[in-house]
Amino acid sequence: MNVRPTIADLALAANVSVSTVDRVLSGRHAVRKATAQQVLAAAERIGFYATGTIRHRLKQDRPARTFGFLLQQPRRTFYQILGKALKEATEASEAVQGRAIVEYRDDLSPEEVSENLLRLSRDADAIAVVTADHPKVTGAIDRLRSDGVPVVAVISELTAPAVAGYVGLDNWKVGGTAAWMISRLCKTPGKVGVYVGNHRYLCQDVCEIRFRAYFRENAPEFELLESRTTFEDPRFAYEMTLDLIQRTPDLVGLYVAGGGISGVMRALAEDGGEVAKRLVVVGRELTPETRSGLVDGTVDVILSHPQKMLAETTVNTLIEVTANKNRTDPLQRILPFDIYTNENV
Template identity: 30%
Template sequence: MTEHQNYKPRIADIALQAGVGTATVDRVLNNRPGVKEKTVQKVMAAARFLEQSGGRPRVIAPTAAGLNLRAFLGGAPGFANEILGRALRESARMHGVPLALDFVKRTDPMALAAQLRGCLEDGTSGVIVQAVEHPFVRDAIAELITRGLHVTSVLTQMPGLDGLGYIGLDNRAAGRLAGQILGLLCGGKGEIAVFHSDAIYRSHEEREAGLRSVLREDFPDIRIVETISTDDNPNECFRRAQQVLSKHPDLTGLVNLAAGNRGIERALLDSGRATELTFVAFNLTPLSRKALVERTMDAVIHQDMTRIAEEAVTAQIAAHQGKVLPGKMIPTELILRENLKDASNF
């Protein structure tokens, strides 16, 4: 008999180890419903760890005393940004770092620039931002860095600013992946429509560049017949998708490089062509997961928001401790109907 064979961890210890409440642990251990499968696995893993080690939960001591974070994401929040926002809060909580989160209207760079400069006066020492590509925002970030604040850009890059870290996809490579899967699913020929978001974010420009490059190189018989700006608005996506479907009866595929997928799905369903056309989108959410299951959507190019959040927070902690502010490219995930169960965050 080993030393820890009869050790039974307490509910409070399992909760602390897993980072959940005691009521959640009680529901899991007693097989009661209402807990997400991912949380169930986390609780069971914590219980196994404590039982096998015979130890107490590992408490992560605050590693960055005096670090106060602000995070700014594009809003109004959609599903993907809500997931990232929750992950940022959770990662900061686990590291014992205070974090205030704001969603800033993505079409108002002056407002974002003003809020960024406000960090110089409110005790903020580190900033995580989804930066729109605009001179006002670029200048505000440069000023923060010059004044000694640590700034990390997430989801979208802003090259040319010394000291600005980046956590997210290689978006040009992600766009090439979207083009490759679209080209293959369309059989290498036909007409497609591309939806984007006014090029507010460099990430969307990079995705479109990657998409066009792979289509040009590998699928010369696929023709882009419409490039449509939607401002990430599902209603605008619906209206414009309806127009495209009506105008191009021979359309074979659509790709959305931004948000607003619900509107495109609705237009496809209303047209009766949902299972006939190829639809590729970005970022797995509860709604895009449902669309994959129902075959309204064929593929999702995904980025792990939990990993992005954790990398962004730990980068800020490293910078606060005097280390080099690291950047990190997150692997691009291709999610199809048959590997949904393996998708990160879900």
């Protein structure tokens, strides 16, 4: 017959005293967090009968935090995936008793973003936001800092002096990698198109700057066209792409630095002509749509945020900035980016 592990067995397994285990179980006296975690790990390992109680005690000791997440259009799959991951990461945190408020917005105007930030701050201890850079957004972030609600920029950096941090990619490297891919994958030199969602997204602006610089330095035989703005809308991207391939018979490459890749894919599939077939396309973010584009060859390369890591790092950054609201230097959390082709999806 199996004998149920005792408190003494747990103390031995955790390499602590019986009195320490008793303090963890009762919650009457403080125990260092690392020691309590050590006891919990041992309890799970030996199948201690009160493992749930220990886990509950640890959760009670965590500070309660509500984090607000202000994301972009709800119709975009990438943001739906990110929103779900942020909620899961908040609730799974072992550092806080976390609650997530995830909001999406179709209106990307700086006025709307600013109003949403101020409204969300009434319920949130800290906010993570994806937005374009603008003086009105800067003003809202400054006001929230004075109110004790730190704001962290996600995906696209912000110039606001009061911003508490940034979580995202090194977009200089992203733009250079996109240029490297197109210059190497194109069978012959020709014209290359560039789409951005909005030049006020610093992530896209930096990507484009490095993209153009790479061609200027390393592949001057290509001609880069003036960038076109999709306004993060697949409908605009669709119409622009049809127009571009019809007007530019020597088009060989297209870099989609912002939103609208699904519109590009639709246009290329519908056109089906020589230009569309030979076009080397590099886009952003792995989603079910872009995965399909890679598989059928409409898109050649996708450069993507590591979505789970992005969510977890964002939550951990919010935890850090709420723990030290007097910090003046913004936190920088630069993540590696994933590279996808039809051979690794």
